[in-house]
Amino acid sequence: MNCSIGWHVLYVKSRCEKKVLESLKEKSLEGFLPLVKTVRKWSDRKKIVHKPLFPSYVFVNVNSSLEFHKALSVSGACAYIRFGREYAKVTESEINRIKFLVGSQDITDIETNSELPKVGETKTILCGALTGLECEVLNVNNANKIIVRINSLQQNITATLPSYYFEETLMAV
Numbered sequence: 001m002n003c004s005i006g007w008h009v010l011y012v013k014s015r016c017e018k019k020v021l022e023s024l025k026e027k028s029l030e031g032f033l034p035l036v037k038t039v040r041k042w043s044d045r046k047k048i049v050h051k052p053l054f055p056s057y058v059f060v061n062v063n064s065s066l067e068f069h070k071a072l073s074v075s076g077a078c079a080y081i082r083f084g085r086e087y088a089k090v091t092e093s094e095i096n097r098i099k100f101l102v103g104s105q106d107i108t109d110i111e112t113n114s115e116l117p118k119v120g121e122t123k124t125i126l127c128g129a130l131t132g133l134e135c136e137v138l139n140v141n142n143a144n145k146i147i148v149r150i151n152s153l154q155q156n157i158t159a160t161l162p163s164y165y166f167e168e169t170l171m172a173v
Contacts, residue, residue, distance in 0.1 A: 004089070006092075007061050008081075009087075009090060009153060010059070010060050010071060010080060011081050013056070013078060014056055020058050021033045024058070027070055027071075029062070030061040031060050032059040034053040034099070035052060036051060036052075036102055037049070053102060053110060054112060094152060104128065106165070109145070109160040110157065110160075111159075123146075125161070133148070135148055
């Protein structure tokens, strides 16, 4: 098992993600919690709330074995995510893509899932920070949804982009 430097995925107690992130900052550790806006409906009102894109996951950037163990000692932290014997590591590029997706005003209806995409259409994004990226597109309720695969987490991010972001030519998968 290798606790190398870089971004790791910390599994935390349910609904403790924001508390864990704050505790990481108090210990001078760099953490990242991607949040998405969602509308919660009650019988008498609607409210916009920010919920974690990956429930029970907090990303932590560790620079030493000491920081690796220090992050795990934070109240609410349970374990690092592993696939087999290896700890899940997320590249800086993947972190930047997630930051772009959750920070963009043009992208709406962000969801995650762990299933691999089914065979469908592939388009190339022409605008924004994801320019040149080929994504699988789902046509759901006449909306253009893309799937971006985050391989190190074995997760997909699904987001709705405006149609003018896409190249018109379709490519077979």
